[in-house]
Every structure is written in structure tokens, then in C-alpha cells.
Amino acid sequence: xxxxxxxxxxxxxxxxxxxxxxxxxxxxxxxxxALMDRFxxxxxxxxxxxxxxxxxxxxxxQEVFVRLFFERGKFAGRSRYSTWLHGVAIRTCLTLRRxxxxxxxxxxxxxxxxxxxxxLHADPQPAPSAAVDAAHDAQKVxxxxxxxxxxxxxxxxxxxxxxxxxxxxxxTTSGALRMRISRIREKLAAKAETMLxx
Numbered sequence: 001x002x003x004x005x006x007x008x009x010x011x012x013x014x015x016x017x018x019x020x021x022x023x024x025x026x027x028x029x030x031x032x033x034a035l036m037d038r039f040x041x042x043x044x045x046x047x048x049x050x051x052x053x054x055x056x057x058x059x060x061x062q063e064v065f066v067r068l069f070f071e072r073g074k075f076a077g078r079s080r081y082s083t084w085l086h087g088v089a090i091r092t093c094l095t096l097r098r099x100x101x102x103x104x105x106x107x108x109x110x111x112x113x114x115x116x117x118x119x120l121h122a123d124p125q126p127a128p129s130a131a132v133d134a135a136h137d138a139q140k141v142x143x144x145x146x147x148x149x150x151x152x153x154x155x156x157x158x159x160x161x162x163x164x165x166x167x168x169x170x171x172t173t174s175g176a177l178r179m180r181i182s183r184i185r186e187k188l189a190a191k192a193e194t195m196l197x198x
Contacts, residue, residue, distance in 0.1 A: 010034040015081035023073040032072060036065055042082070043089055049154045050093035060096050064089045079168040083161070087169035090155065094147050144191050149184050156181060 010018060010031060015038070021031035043064050048057035067088055075084050142150050152170065155161050163174035170177065 016075075016077055019072070019075050019081045020077075023075065032069060036068075039082070039085060040065075043085065046086060046089045046155075046159065047093055049158055050090065050151055051097065056096070056100070060089075060093050063096065064092045067092055079165070083165045083168050086155065086159070086161070086165075087171075090151050090169055094151060097147050142188075145184065145187070149180070152177065152180065153184055153188075 010021070011034070013021065015035075018031055018035050018038070022029060022035050025031055040061075044057055044061045047060035047064065048054065051057045051060050064085075068085065071088070075081060142153065145153065148170070152166065155166060155169065156163075161169070163177050166177050167174045
């Protein structure tokens with residue numbers, strides 16, 4: 001059996017070697033803590049992109065790391081560790097978003113919830129730049145996608161994952177994802193045109 005590197009030696013390990021070390025150690029192991037430190041910012045960023053608010057991103061990131069801890073022995077090394085981890089983060093965020101959507105539907109007031117719509121379209125202060133306007137418009141267009149398509153677009157274009165990585169994260173083939181992205185682009189283009197016409 002290989003000796004366990006000390007805390008300072010963990011920084012030289014690859015993500016995959018560190019994950020393998022974390023899978024072998026107990027609940028108070030230093031390798032998992034080092035892995036968390038290494039990926040904390042990236043996981044939070046993915047969660048923020050998928051959840052949309054800082055508070056929800058914090059909750060989701062915490063849930064991702066809890067899942068990673070309990071599933072630390074499940075990484076099989078067929079892909080990069082970061083790809084596998086992003087897959088866990090995506091599935092966690094999608095589950096949380098669906099749960100939140102169901103809860104909001106249950107809590108919506110009788111009679112259509114017009115107040116909620118007014119809140120969505122409220123603009124408390126003018127946007128400081130055209131870039132912010134464009135980002136806001138892009139976000140509004142993305143909200144018209146279903147949860148998984150939205151996650152796919154964000155992982156492809158905001159996080160710059162290639163199709164092979166996405167196939168691992170979403171449990172499908174890169175060819176299927178290319179066709180899916182093409183259909184999503186058409187859908188988004190049609191939606192953007194409609195919004196511009198309003």
C-alpha cells in the first residue's frame with residue numbers, strides 16, 4: 001500500500017490522485033478537505049450559474065460537497081475528476097431547482113399569482129450599461145428553456161466544456177448533445193426574435 005502524503009504533499013497530487021486518496025480515507029481525512037478547497041470556487045460558480053442567486057448557490061454548493069463526501073468512492077476515473085464533479089453539481093442543482101419550482105407553485109396565491117409576475121418584471125433601478133441589459137435579456141431568454149437544456153447551455157457556453165465532457169456529465173453521447181444544442185439554439189433564436197418584437 002502506498003504511503004499517505006502529508007497535507008503539504010497533497011497540493012502536488014493531480015485531481016484524480018487526490019480523489020483516489022479521499023476515497024480511501026475516513027470521515028476526517030485531509031485529502032477530501034484538500035479536494036474541497038481545490039474545487040470550492042468552481043463548484044460555487046457552477047451552482048451560481050444554475051441556481052441564479054447567491055443564496056441558492058450557497059445552499060446548492062453545500063449540498064454538492066455533502067454529496068461528494070458520501071459518494072467519494074464512486075469516482076471511477078473514466079473522465080477527469082472535474083468533469084465528474086460538475087456532473088454531480090449539475091444533478092444537484094437540477095434537483096434543487098425542480099424542488100424549488102414545485103414549492104413555489106404550491107405556495108402561489110389562488111387566482112393566478114399576478115403579484116409574482118409583477119415582481120418578475122419590476123425594474124427597481126435603471127441598468128447601468130448595455131452589457132447589463134444584454135446579460136439580463138440573455139437570462140430572460142434562458143429562463144424559457146427547461147431545466148436540463150438551460151444547464152446544458154450554461155455548461156457549454158459559460159463554462160466552456162467540450163462535448164465529450166458534457167456527454168459524461170449528462171449521461172449521453174456527444175453527437176446527441178450536438179443535435180440538442182442545435183435545437184436549443186433555434187429555440188432561443190426564435191424566442192429572442194419574439195421578445196424583440198414585443
